[in-house]
Amino acid sequence: MASLYSHDYSLNGIQIYHPTLKVVNENSKVGAGYMRIINNTGKNIKLMGIESKIAFSQEIHEVILQDGVYKMRPIKKGLIIEANKEIEFKPKSYHFMFFNIKNTPEKDALLSANLIFSNNIILPIKFKVLIGQNNKEHNH
Ligand SMILES: [Cu+2]
Numbered sequence: 001m002a003s004l005y006s007h008d009y010s011l012n013g014i015q016i017y018h019p020t021l022k023v024v025n026e027n028s029k030v031g032a033g034y035m036r037i038i039n040n041t042g043k044n045i046k047l048m049g050i051e052s053k054i055a056f057s058q059e060i061h062e063v064i065l066q067d068g069v070y071k072m073r074p075i076k077k078g079l080i081i082e083a084n085k086e087i088e089f090k091p092k093s094y095h096f097m098f099f100n101i102k103n104t105p106e107k108d109a110l111l112s113a114n115l116i117f118s119n120n121i122i123l124p125i126k127f128k129v130l131i132g133q134n135n136k137e138h139n140h
Helices: none
Strands: 010-013 014-023 030-039 046-051 055-066 067-072 079-081 086-089 095-101 109-118 121-131
Touching: 010 121, 014 109, 030 046, 046 086, 067 095, 079 086
Parallel strands: 014 121
Antiparallel strands: 010 014, 014 030, 030 086, 030 095, 046 079, 046 109, 055 067, 055 095, 109 121
16 A cells, blocks of 8 residues: 555554545535544544544545435544554545635645544644546535
8 A cells, every 4th residue: 555655644553544635626615535544552442523724614424325325424423443443434435524625725735634533632634635526426
């Protein structure tokens, strides 16, 4: 998985691989955040939320397949990542949603955010901005 373009963050046994923020174009007001979250803490952890100045609001979403249609909904009570497991945030699966992006996103910009975990763990990361049409599967 390692590449010249990857950027990773870790704290207290929690590792974040390659967080990206995808928008369709420079005028997008909505974006989706993807990454891998790896829990090497030896015990279950819970991702409670995200905070940043990237957008006016941001949420953790899950995607469910219902009657052949993918539907997404916010996770409000936290997402458990089991001990020594990982969860990949990716299209048609878990993702972060950014609503009302404040500034025009620029390609390859690194945008700061904090991931909030249980036990008051705050993990600072930077999302790399990806701009393109290749995320059509994500409709809001
Ligand atoms: Cu969503």
